[in-house]
Amino acid sequence: GGLLVSKQVDAKLLEVSSAITVIKSNVETTKEDFEEEKDRLRRVNNIVIYNFQESKTEDSKQWAADDRQACIDMLRTPLKIDIETGDVKRVLRLGRRAVPADRLQEEAPVDTETRPRPMLVELRDGVIKNLVMQSSGRLAAAVGDSKKIIIGHDFTRKQRSECKGLVEEAKTKEAQEQSGEWMYRVRGTPGHLSIVKLRRRTKEGG
16 A cells, blocks of 8 residues: 555655656746847847958047948938938947058957958838838949948847758758759748759850
């Protein structure tokens, strides 16, 4: 009798322990989902601009003002968006600014990166953001430094990981493409990305 009761109690405790583990797991998942959604909403009206030339001034306040004005000018030309100054809420360079070689000190870290840092731009609302993304294709027809500019979404860490995985998958598909007629690219918006199959353009423009 006693042994049977003991086994029943042990089984019950194991069942309760398992239930608690599941609840804890669900709570953690819910918390992660909540933080992800909060992060996504915080970034929803943001864009990230790559290969956008930085100001040469040494004054930090001035280069921030220069970046902001250059961003507004770029959105107006060559993107041809009728944007107001207030439509750009915040402009921020991502990463540490490179130190010119002639100003390096022994204790200063050497930054060999010469490409402009990515620029985070917070826009006033989703309407402006969508207009910018829809107009970004005009950069392909631009000239000079504007042609090098790339405009992308501001992804959360989870979205970046998903995008990276899709890019790798697209590269694998393209490497396996025998005819050379097709290429694979990742397209879509954060949270709604997918791999699309595109026909390569011929030199004749076909």
